[in-house]
Amino acid sequence: MAAMLSLVLLLVAGGVRAAVLPDSRVVNGQDAEPYSWPWQISLQYERDGTFRHTCGGTLIAANWVMTAAHCISKSRTYQVVLGEYDMSAAEGPEQRIPVNSDDIFVHPKWLSFCAACGNDIALMKLQRPAVLSAEVQVGRLPPAGTILPNGYPCMLSGWGRLTTGGSLPDRLQQAELPVVDYEHCTQPDWWGALAIRQTMICAGGAEKAGCNGDSGGPLNCQAEDGTWEVHGIASFVSGLGCNAAKKPTVFTRVSAFEDWIAESTKKLVLSEQAGRGRALEFLRKNAANGLSVANLLAGLSSILCSVNRQYQYSCWLLLLGFLLDLADGAVARQLDACSALGAKLDDFADFTTFGLGTALLLQPQGVLGALLTLAYVLAVFARLCFFSSGIPFTYRGLPCPYASALLASTFLLTGGHVALLRVAAAAMILFMADCGFYPHDKVLESQLWKKLVYAGGVVAVLLAPTAVAAVYCLAWATSYIIFPFALWSCKA
Structure with a gap:
């Protein structure tokens, strides 16, 4: 910089x-x-x-x-x-x-x-x-x-x-x-x-x-x-x-x-052909911003749940934020409606949800726990800074929503096993800070099977039992982390 x-x-x-x-x-x-x-x-x-x-x-x-x-x-x-x-x-x-x-x-x-x-x-x-x-x-x-x-x-x-x-x-x-x-x-x-x-x-x-x-x-x-x-x-x-x-x-x-x-x-x-064109365009351009606001609210609610030790509810909100973030990106790209204000709002929503909201799942206790939590928040912050600035580091390292989904799923499956969760968090910090390149995630704009994966995630998070939803999201996030190009590249 x-x-x-x-x-x-x-x-x-x-x-x-x-x-x-x-x-x-x-x-x-x-x-x-x-x-x-x-x-x-x-x-x-x-x-x-x-x-x-x-x-x-x-x-x-x-x-x-x-x-x-x-x-x-x-x-x-x-x-x-x-x-x-x-x-x-x-x-x-x-x-x-x-x-x-x-x-x-x-x-x-x-x-x-x-x-x-x-x-x-x-x-x-x-x-x-x-x-x-x-x-x-x-x-x-x-x-x-x-x-x-x-x-x-x-x-x-x-x-x-x-x-x-x-x-x-x-x-x-x-x-x-x-x-x-x-x-x-x-x-x-x-x-x-x-x-x-x-x-x-x-x-x-x-x-x-x-x-x-x-x-x-x-x-x-x-x-x-x-x-x-x-x-x-x-x-x-x-x-x-x-x-x-x-x-x-x-x-x-x-x-x-x-x-x-x-x-x-x-x-x-x-817009010139239709009298309602400009009004409709305004709504289209703000659709992505609306999803970012929903993601932000999910993150703030997750923080409140964690503060009150309602970690299971916090995990559900993080998984919901994960789905909202993917939809937000798809809408912004499809409508080419990402404004400077919208980009800042999206970054703040992601930092709140996938940074602060997820870090509280680690339940920091003692110096080492506090340092790990701080390192996780800083890793998300650095990843979002590189993402939004447009410098050549763009899209390098693991996108933080996938790291958050993995940790939330792990928490739900293990009943909040703190030691295991901290090991996973340390691994996610390394993946987010890694100089490796991850493809721009276009799940909702790619092949039919990728759209079905997203639809399955919506059904799992909103309707399925805890274990089913957690396994589904864990498998989804893990596959993106391990096989980003083989499975999730836009050209795959």
């Missing part, structure tokens, strides 16, 4: 295209061929009655523009300029289209204070569709999940600064930036593992780079059939300089967010 805090990032980016790949740079680069990147747009904000360029972007549909999340400020009024080339002259093809503030969609997991956490992507719906022409065209997106190999030639363009801290160009600039793959870009003497995620693309190097003003623009790469695809959204460069050695320009990888793009654009269309 200290390494991340010491990392100074300047937000930037770029986009490009050309029939020929010239040996040039956006930093000290050369003019692009006029209108050679017809999906490149200039995002502009109003200040003192005048619109000023702030970022680039990509026209991905006649009425939709894709840009970087860090380019967006709620306090600003924006317009999109299409068919732009030389900003110092009115050349004729320009189209200036305003954007309503309600029609700007920033990725829900974007953190404005942490560019290295990723999700630097936003969508803007234009007030009216663009008129397509030779100078204004829709950019093509790559197939979902596409990852380009090291050295793959791509193109960057934009109206960003010509040098670090230098002047802005009037004419669109372009450059060829070869891809730097994840393995190279995360080397300690390059960007390092804390700054780069697999949902990003590194491209360029010490000689060729984007710079301030290129942010949000497209990184274009030519497909095998000769067509150009927008693979990246310019995100950030190093605080050491736009073209610092071993600090290539970093882009958001578009192929990692195509589901979100499709769902976000589809949601708005549906």
Whole structure:
């Protein structure tokens, strides 16, 4: 975390295209061929009655523009300029289209204070569709999940600064930036593992780079059939300089967010078609938050039961919280409705339920018991911090709801055998702190048999005798801990 805090990032980016790949740079680069990147747009904000360029972007549909999340400020009024080339002259093809503030969609997991956490992507719906022409065209997106190999030639363009801290160009600039793959870009003497995620693309190097003003623009790469695809959204460069050695320009990888793009654009269309759309969307977005609140209440009730030595009731509440947490995650992912507030609420609910609520089952007595309980709470806290921060430790170690389910089931089956429970807790601490990777649990969005396992858990916890429910949940949690990929991977 200290390494991340010491990392100074300047937000930037770029986009490009050309029939020929010239040996040039956006930093000290050369003019692009006029209108050679017809999906490149200039995002502009109003200040003192005048619109000023702030970022680039990509026209991905006649009425939709894709840009970087860090380019967006709620306090600003924006317009999109299409068919732009030389900003110092009115050349004729320009189209200036305003954007309503309600029609700007920033990725829900974007953190404005942490560019290295990723999700630097936003969508803007234009007030009216663009008129397509030779100078204004829709950019093509790559197939979902596409990852380009090291050295793959791509193109960057934009109206960003010509040098670090230098002047802005009037004419669109372009450059060829070869891809730097994840393995190279995360080397300690390059960007390092804390700054780069697999949902990003590194491209360029010490000689060729984007710079301030290129942010949000497209990184274009030519497909095998000769067509150009927008693979990246310019995100950030190093605080050491736009073209610092071993600090290539970093882009958001578009192929990692195509589901979100499709769902976000589809949601708005549906809401416009139905008069009740916005109200229904509000309810949908808060469904996950409602489940988090229920999980929080289960945790608080579990704590009260443990304080009053009603440990059996406490265990039932923890198992109920386990089911609520899985449902919460499924709803948030299905609706893409996780807001910053919702994420914090979910983390607090998990810490209360699976941290504090579970730790009290250990019935701390004496120094060693107190230390074990404290270690368990800290393990849950650390796991949730890594989960919510978005740094590359994300999803490493055992998710704390499974550890909690195992301990609650063990307590019910053994009648509260404290020694055995503490041995299990010590093992769960190691699993939660382990650097091993556990798959993102999508029980309710996977194969039918996984959904049936969840349904069986609901029936067991709500209707079955204590022994049956405890054995069922214990087997479920243990299988996830021992065979996370063989059984529970999303690809299984």
